[in-house]
Amino acid sequence: MKLFRSSSGASVPAQNAQPLRLTRRSNGLGEIAKVLAQQEQLCILDLGSTSANNIRYFTERGHKIYSEDLLEASTDPALATTDEQGKPALDSKRFLAENLMYPSAQFDVVLCWNFPDYLDESLVKPVVEKLWSVLKPGGLLLAFFHTREAGPDAVCYRYHVMGGDNLEMQPIELKKHGRGGSTIRLQRVFNNRHIENLFRDFSSIKFFLSRDNIREVLVVR
């Protein structure tokens, strides 16, 4: 007989339970899906965690896919340095020398997912500038931003394209590839003005606000 009830009423998950996968609809992805359906052999850069799903989705439709996990790359301990004020920072020059090594105007679509929110401050602007250069004129970039103070422990998700505007979200378990034990944490919450400033070199910007406190941003080079 159970004498005591837990205060929350929530059940304790099994020790080896798989992390729960959530689904959401993405207006930004919906816009990109329309472009993918109308054109052939587009060049797509997926900057989230390796997703077999995404690779399958884009290659089945005849597009080229490049995959690069920028967030994982940013946890390399070799990037650690200090800024002019002596505060801890990451070496953006070294980061860009080892990542995003693509020729100019290569990609039709860049999928950032939510990495800008979790990327170290010292890398955000240099990375966005680099992404502008590797996008073709007229190319699209999709990024997700939290809309309110979510706290440093806000779950970081990897996104799997399920078709159309449907996404599956899987909580990220930081995989250590000998890159040290850095923890991925929400770095800050951008407001609209910050986002507009971040993407000021792009020709247009569209915001999609959703109920799960995510602000989707679709920009055009």
Added chain:
Amino acid sequence: MNAPKTAEFALIGKSVVIKGELSGSEDLYIDGQVEGSIELHGNNLTIGANGQVKANVNAKGVVVQGKLEGNIRASDRAELRKSAVAVGDIATQRLAIEDGAYFKGRVDIQGDRAKQEASGGK
């Protein structure tokens, strides 16, 4: 270079380090370190969990469980298991990536029946 043979495949063990061009007409299992190039036309390559390869690979089927830095050209199928760390481009007819695998590079699915199977660890 001649690697020790078993009945099913040639094996490069954990403690073996090879620098140079590897070629052969049988399946190969690498659990050691290889730097150079690997040509196994019509045969299969497996990089074991302890394997560390810095080479472009040309084979019929390629399975990666360890580390590979180099391009993969697999005429039939390429697989990245969950412990794989693969950096380089992949050109193949069929590709399977297990959930947990790390991949950085381009994917080029080739052939008229360009079908890709991917297990996402669901």
